[in-house]
Amino acid sequence: MHDTSRSGRNGPAIALSGVNLSLGRGAARVHILKDIDLHIGQGEAIGLVGPSGSGKSTLLMVTAGLERADTGSVMVAGEALGTLSEDALARFRGRNVGIVFQSFHLIPTMTALENVAVPLELAGIDAAHERAARELAAVGLGERNHHYPAQLSGGEQQRVALARALAPNPAILIADEPTGNLDETTGSEIIDLLFAGHEQRGTTLVLVTHDAALAARCDRVVRLRSGRIEDAPRRGAVKA
């Protein structure tokens, strides 16, 4: 067991204790997460690094409540995810978790504005479109509200995805290699926006990346290898 707890600003936003997760069936079943203990403070930015197949994305899925741990406890924003039903988990994610994916996952039949408004409408927030327009303006896409994803560049699509993730003001912002499909310049702009959103809103950020320089911008780096947390170097101590 690795105790990688670091005190956050106001107590842990994410607390994983003794988490194990296996996926697949029969002979194909693979033990992916092994005895994960990880505490992340509120407003903290965590860089999650590790080689492919080390379990980074699976750890994000568990943290976001998209996968259930086989054993151990998962506390996120004060909720024990293991006790929530699927519907309750969905509501929890809508309120507390914003996710930015590598491949954007925008809804192709909706405009940028409508994509950003989706979580707000689902949460029953009034004036969802006005708020979505403000979020788009915040990521520099105020003039592209009515463009469809196919009419936007990759960087613009990722900005829309970021605006969508931030629109409900989630407690946790999860970004799974958000610059993986972008060139360096565009990726850098997205990361700037990501960190700006994190700092301005006090959102807890969990960032999966292969980029050591990017991980170094986080408050803390957690390294995964073969499903286990190796160490937790502080800012500036990450090797490529």
Added chain:
Amino acid sequence: MAIALDQRLATRNLALALRFAARELRGGLRGFYVFIACIALGVMAIAGIGSVAAGLADGLAREGRVILGGDLAFSLSLREAGADERAFLDRRGRVSLAATLRAMARADDGRTALVEVKAVDAAYPLYGEAALDPPQPLAAVLAQRDGAFGAAADPALLARLDLKPGARIMVGVAPIEIRAALTSEPDKLAGGIGFGPRLLISEAALRATGLLQPGSVVRWHYRLRLPANDATDTGCARARPRRRRNCRRPVGRCARAAMRRLRSNATSSDSPSISPWSA
């Protein structure tokens, strides 16, 4: 209070679902067009088949008598109707006889051709009309004249044997003079598939050919034209022999019932049978 809140939530969720559905439909119209096209194609196919079937049924109902050659048709293989059987039919209406068989026609130059011979009596056809070229009465064409019976032949036979009206051929031992081309035969459909061109001759000519021998594969068709006021289902049922084999009846005034019976009887009549009638 709680109920009102639930209703507001339900209304809001429904509106949200409809809004999302509308957005999804907006982007998916292209795929939706394919779906609509498939539905339209399916409906067109079904409607087309229905129209063709209805047209066929209507055509048969309208032209059934002409196609079959009578209100009722009876057929026998290998033998003619007996006197009592013929009397049974004669009591019920006007009867026309048509005997069909395959034979070889020989031209003067020695060329031969397989022909579908149809030998008819003076009452033929009970319904419809045989179209001849040049136009002339059928009886005059088939009559015996100058030592030969007349015939109307399918234009294909004329072309095959290089014959012209006035030419003579031999069928069996009888000389037959071709006097007209048979361009249309009213009851041709009822005859089924033919293996050669039609040669229409008289019943007397058939008997003169010497082809009517024991074992000759001849089908004897007796077509019955019922009195005008008796061509109903009831009238047809009265005229029908007790055994249904070899009995065909096309159309009475109740076309639907008649069509059902036609299909049923046509099936049974397609099976060659030598079973006798019972009157």
